[in-house]
Amino acid sequence: MKPDSTWRDFLTPFVLLTGPGTLFIGVTLLVPLLTVVMFSFWRTESYELYADWNFDNYRVLFGEAAYRTFLIRSVVSAAVTSLICLVLAWPVAYYIARHGGRYRLLLVLLLAAPFFTGVILRIAALQGILGPGGLINMSLGLAGFAPIKLLMYTQFAATIGHIYLYIPFMVTAIYLSLVNFDFALLDTAKINGAGPFRAFIEVTWPLNWIGTSIGTVLVFIPCLASTITPRFLGGPNATSFGMSLSQQFGETGTWALGSAMSVVMFIFSFLVIAVLKFTIDLRRSGFTGAGR
Amino acid sequence: MSSHDDTVSLSLEDICKQFGPVKAVDGINLDIRQDEFFALLGPSGSGKTTLLRIIAGLEHPTSGRVMVGGQDVTFMPPYHRRIGMVFQNFLLFPHKTVAENIVFPLRMQNIGKAQRDDRLSWAIQLLRLQGLEARYPHELSGGQQQRVSLARGLISRPALLLLDEPLANLDRELRAEMEIEIRRYQKELKIPFIYVTHNQEEALTMSDRIAVMRNGVFEQVGNRTEVYQKPKTVFVAGFVGQSNQMEGKVDKVNGGFLAFTWQGKKLVVPHAGDAKTGELVRFMIKHEDVQIEVASRKSAIPGNHNSIPGKLRDIIFKGQTVNYLVDLEGGMEIVASGSPRDMTLAAGDLVFAFWSQDTGSSFKLG
Amino acid sequence: MAGLLNLLYVFLYAPILYVVFVSFSEDIVWPFPLSLTSQAYADLFSNSLYADALANSLILGVGSGIISTAIATAGVIGILRYPSKRRTLIIVIFLSPLFVAELLIGISSLAFNSRILGLPGNMFSAIAANAVEGIAFSFLIILSQLVRYDWQMDEAAMVFGARPARCFWEVTLPTIWPSLLGAFLISFILAFNNLEISFYNLGAIPTLPSVAWGSLRFGLGPELFALAALTNGFVFLIFAVMYVLMRTGLVKFGYRGK
Ligand SMILES: Nc1ncnc2c1ncn2[C@@H]1O[C@H](COP(=O)(O)OP(=O)(O)O)[C@@H](O)[C@H]1O
């Protein structure tokens, strides 16, 4: 007989399979984020939060020049890093997907393996290579050359650090998209008169745009919130929004202001996602059935 | 309706299936007999696969019942039904060898190793798969994959075997060979087969009974000669075999015959049943029911035949038969089909196309 | 392009080699001229802090890896196999953690746990917060591999008598396990070495990254370099085994070409 009680109708396989994840993310991500939004309208006094609703935190945030500088610095740095990663990652991912053969998986895992060494150690090692007492400049010094100033405690050095940390995400995202891409389509384009470049622009790029934009998000977001890299590699003039934010929850204990900063950071992350989302047309993404 | 008849192995009662606005299956009633080869014939999108999936339990009907051996199995999950199935794209498990694929249904029924091996060698023998047991599906040709898929469907001697366009992915020669083979297995094993196809030749070659399906309904169910020679609807007449079509207003009805005028020629054809004088009818006659004679031998055409003069435009070879394309004066065309042996004709000859007045079928239009 | 790939590997591994190199030298600030010593390794094994930190990191990694892979696998199967109007919504929900920086995940769960629930730092919160990120990555990895999977295969198995669980075990899993393994590995690594999420959720419980962070004030201990070197050694041993297996064609890890 047909099972017809209402709760059974609701508990479809779809709900049973996607429900746990939805619930988990709701409880461990959404609820805490909403808490932070709430705190951003509260007030902290000597490490205690008081629920008197106000906009003071935002007023401070937008009023003081220092915070604006941190924010702009972080946004620009994240954008630049994303762009450089994009340009470098595409050919690499393409090569692995197209010519990696049976070792494809291994080649991709090799990109992920550096993550087994903690961020701090890797950044310390980078500092050991790039910094004033580091491998490059000391060697130059021993050989009688002037050290490269650009590498020592500058925004440039911090950007190298960001690229170092996050380019594997970009390569992997593009790679995952490319392994699902039918390269025979390129031959079709070429038979119909498109040169290699034209074929890439007309076929490969649009059909892998979703993967590319996911990769961009995966680089942009952690760069925007980066704290350790600018601290070690960036020097005194590279204080980032993330560094200042984490201070509010640590040393200074101004949780309410920190919450407001979190909200602002989230809004900026969201803006980028919204812009990218705007460029995605699921029906033209090549995922059949995804547009339904 | 529900009194259970032992010779009926499956019956469908008023099956409907709706996908959103689409009525994929729309009120199907059917009894499948104990040992028949039943073909489900229809164009793509007519609801054949959906009906088969309902029988297999992979889909629940929106309304109606599926009965097996007198028991209602409408909502029984597929794994309890003990039905065999052969899929269009084979669907062999890529990580299992030929032997592992074939014995899969037996393992799912927890049948012991000794018996499994026994049945495996039986199936291997039946489908002539000797020597391929240890191969993986991607190491097989299309025809071999098809055999493995059939072996997997048959090994547990299911109460019913469903085949969804199993030959559609094979090339023409292999298909012809497999058509005969599959019919042989059915006759040997005496298991009812429900065979879905959009290929009318296949249906006619293999089956005992045929259902012609369109838009989710059966247009006609009958044995193959019935469906072929006495189509019930215009659609069936057009879909099964190749036909010439002629339309006109009925001039006169006379017992089992009616007369109408087409291309200025008066034609006498079998009566549609309810067409009255003055009503529009369509007459359909199969290519091979039309014969051809050079104009000079007109006198050789027997009486009680319709004949139309024309000019032979082309002769097309179709394997064992040839098609004669005849241009008529009004710009229409008639196709006659025959044996290539009586080939004294050449393109450009003036000819008569003729056929007996009691062949073909007429249908009232509108 | 091959050149660029190699350059990228050099760029990525130069600091790793540097770490290994430093772990064997006496002076970690300026390790030249080289004087080899295994002092750092001796210190590493005599100090129980590092063992604790390693154990905690492993618990975090394995816990988050298992939760992430299981939840993401179920989610991917749900959206691919059972079409629904809410499919897009579910995809957005499962990917949403990618759009929230680790720093924000860490801080917001700290805010919620400590100020709303009044919980002290604990392992469960840390595993859960890490798994949120892991779910998103796992979902992405598994989804990108499974879009090509033919679910009719499972229907075939079901017609031949396999119940859903058996069907998953016999037919689905043998085909999709490489992507599940990939997802597990990625979420393991992310949690194993996560600083920001774990730091805010664990309080005083040490993990490898938090020990590194803590020791920064006094300069990084050489033991940390030694530990990182050992970890890398282990990882590359696994890679070497994988390479041999692939080379001999014994295991293909999902690769179906020649
Ligand atoms: N799962 C489904 N969801 C929506 N529509 C479907 C689904 N399956 C089949 N249909 C529709 O039902 C109709 C019949 O399909 P099908 O049974 O596959 O036809 P056939 O096998 O005869 O080609 C078609 O119009 C098809 O688009």
Ligand SMILES: [Mg+2]
């Ligand atoms: Mg079909």
